[in-house]
Amino acid sequence: MFKNPLVPAGLIATVGCLGGLILGSTFSGPHRTAVWAGRRVIAQDKLLSNIQIKIGTDGHIEAIGECLAEQSQVIHFRNTVLLPGFINAHSHAFHRFLRGRSEIGNTGADTFWKWRDNMYKLVEDVTYEQLKTFCKTTFDEMLMAGITTVGEFHYIHHGNGRFDLDEAVIDAAAASGIRLVLIETLYCRSGFAATDVLPEQRRFQANVNEFLAKIDVLEAHSKSNENVTIAVAAHSLRAVDRSSLQKLWNMTNQKKLAFHIHLEEQPKEVEDCIEVEGTRPSQFLRANLPINERLTAVHCTYTKREELDELAKAGVNICVCPTTEGKF
Ligand SMILES: [Zn+2]
Numbered sequence: 001m002f003k004n005p006l007v008p009a010g011l012i013a014t015v016g017c018l019g020g021l022i023l024g025s026t027f028s029g030p031h032r033t034a035v036w037a038g039r040r041v042i043a044q045d046k047l048l049s050n051i052q053i054k055i056g057t058d059g060h061i062e063a064i065g066e067c068l069a070e071q072s073q074v075i076h077f078r079n080t081v082l083l084p085g086f087i088n089a090h091s092h093a094f095h096r097f098l099r100g101r102s103e104i105g106n107t108g109a110d111t112f113w114k115w116r117d118n119m120y121k122l123v124e125d126v127t128y129e130q131l132k133t134f135c136k137t138t139f140d141e142m143l144m145a146g147i148t149t150v151g152e153f154h155y156i157h158h159g160n161g162r163f164d165l166d167e168a169v170i171d172a173a174a175a176s177g178i179r180l181v182l183i184e185t186l187y188c189r190s191g192f193a194a195t196d197v198l199p200e201q202r203r204f205q206a207n208v209n210e211f212l213a214k215i216d217v218l219e220a221h222s223k224s225n226e227n228v229t230i231a232v233a234a235h236s237l238r239a240v241d242r243s244s245l246q247k248l249w250n251m252t253n254q255k256k257l258a259f260h261i262h263l264e265e266q267p268k269e270v271e272d273c274i275e276v277e278g279t280r281p282s283q284f285l286r287a288n289l290p291i292n293e294r295l296t297a298v299h300c301t302y303t304k305r306e307e308l309d310e311l312a313k314a315g316v317n318i319c320v321c322p323t324t325e326g327k328f
Pocket of ligand 1: 090092262
């Protein structure tokens with residue numbers, strides 16, 4: 001069921017490699033043309049031998065073939081497999097800075113909801129500079145691990161100004177050299193029966209109209225930056241009301257943007273949806289949106305098998321996050 005959660009993120013034009021060498025980060029900025037060869041190359045969905053990769057001055061792969069340059073000009077990575085960079089389809093980069101503040105038994109955050117309180121504390125006074133540091137540190141670690149494209153599910157929008165923290169993520173990705181799919185995330189309310197957010201969620205909140213205007217700005221920005229692609233998300237059904245959800249879906253589907261949402265991550269989310277809406281979140285989603293392959297549902301930990309089948313029939317992508325699903 002896991003297809004391409006970042007559709008339409010485009011091709012990955014970078015190469016990482018096993019054997020201790022990670023080269024993805026070398027692709028930002030101008031380069032000399034280079035031809036690489038590994039003991040094996042994974043390309044075109046195959047494990048190939050005697051294959052070279054030609055990298056152009058703009059950092060993109062120009063050609064993959066057998067004899068692209070004289071042997072003396074080829075950079076050989078011996079006993080190494082060259083493969084496309086990995087994609088991290090669901091990241092909240094600042095969560096890295098919760099390490100050591102959570103999951104420490106009875107005195108720490110031993111449930112999702114207590115973990116969430118710690119997360120709110122981490123960003124309650126966050127500035128552009130702090131968030132940029134959080135993101136850059138994490139993006140640097142991703143590159144070291146061979147991840148060359150990140151889908152950043154970004155919902156902490158407001159620091160000292162409206163949406164100023166969006167720039168922190170974009171600038172952090174540029175500083176790291178990682179390819180960014182900024183999944184701009186709408187967050188309207190604190191729960192299914194709520195009409196407003198909690199005080200600690202103020203940095204996340206936007207109404208759908210101002211949010212859509214911001215999407216236009218971000219899209220214009222990304223047109224001049226090939227390393228940034230814009231996608232959208234509704235944070236979750238508990239955080240976005242039906243009317244805003246439909247408006248966001250309609251407008252961004254017209255633009256052919258990928259659309260993500262956290263879905264059925266927690267039992268409480270399912271219980272609250274049944275209590276307020278009389279239906280499970282996945283059923284609510286199908287009943288209220290003409291879902292299609294542009295939708296990626298993140299988690300689906302508590303989604304029933306028959307509902308997963310219905311999502312699959314509609315072409316929906318499921319993004320599984322094993323380190324989350326395994327904990328709570
Ligand atoms: Zn998430």
